[in-house]
Amino acid sequence: MLHMVNKSPFSNSALEEAARIASKGSPILLIEDGVYAARAGTSFAPKLADILKDHPVYVLTPDLKARAVDKLVEGVEQVDYSGFVDLVEKDKVHSWV
Amino acid sequence: MMDEEMEVNENVKKVMFVMRKAPHGSIYSYEGLETVLITAAYEQDMTMVFVGDGVFALVKGQDTTDIGIKGFIKTYGALEHYDVEKIYVDRVSMEERGLTPDDFAIDVEVKEAEEIAALMEEQHATIPY
Numbered sequence: 001m002l003h004m005v006n007k008s009p010f011s012n013s014a015l016e017e018a019a020r021i022a023s024k025g026s027p028i029l030l031i032e033d034g035v036y037a038a039r040a041g042t043s044f045a046p047k048l049a050d051i052l053k054d055h056p057v058y059v060l061t062p063d064l065k066a067r068a069v070d071k072l073v074e075g076v077e078q079v080d081y082s083g084f085v086d087l088v089e090k091d092k093v094h095s096w097v
Numbered sequence: 098m099m100d101e102e103m104e105v106n107e108n109v110k111k112v113m114f115v116m117r118k119a120p121h122g123s124i125y126s127y128e129g130l131e132t133v134l135i136t137a138a139y140e141q142d143m144t145m146v147f148v149g150d151g152v153f154a155l156v157k158g159q160d161t162t163d164i165g166i167k168g169f170i171k172t173y174g175a176l177e178h179y180d181v182e183k184i185y186v187d188r189v190s191m192e193e194r195g196l197t198p199d200d201f202a203i204d205v206e207v208k209e210a211e212e213i214a215a216l217m218e219e220q221h222a223t224i225p226y
Contacts, residue, residue, distance in 0.1 A: 001223075014149075017149045021210045021214055021217070023218060092223070096115075
């Protein structure tokens with residue numbers, strides 16, 4: 001199952017709850033304000049590094065560009081809109097809104 | 098007759114509502130409960146799981162009189178009459194908030210994250226509230 005998060009980890013616990021509950025190995029896709037979680041050098045970056053040990057983490061490039069998030073935590077993979085569609089088509093999806 | 102019964106069974110979907118919001122700060126929690134009751138009326142296989150601040154919605158003794166809203170903690174009591182019996186609470190979320198099952202207005206089953214994940218995977222649909 002794909003887990004989607006669209007909230008900043010600095011204002012909302014959605015990503016931490018998603019990562020804790022999601023089965024090991026399930027992918028997490030960060031979109032909208034969720035992409036701030038992927039920014040390198042923040043206080044959340046070490047937590048994202050921990051999440052990456054259990055889950056592949058994808059981030060939507062247009063949302064990164066819109067927010068000028070240009071340095072990413074190592075291991076995060078960027079996807080464009082068609083990559084987004086590929087992820088969503090592959091499996092069931094839950095949005096942690 | 099047999100075919101008819103099988104057809105009915107195939108129409109039953111497993112639907113899980115993932116409740117993550119506290120009860121009175123937004124409409125999500127109330128709307129989620131309403132949606133569960135509506136969906137249950139169609140005799141679907143329902144599960145509710147309370148994660149994060151969602152667990153606050155179940156705490157007994159909520160008195161909303163002085164904030165001018167009706168409150169809906171009593172509505173949870175209706176779930177069993179709609180055969181919604183799979184009501185689960187994430188253990189970590191409960192403990193983080195200093196709660197125990199005795200604090201809840203209805204009977205719930207406390208689940209580990211891994212159990213909740215497995216349940217999510219087997220649903221036809223998971224609905225966030």
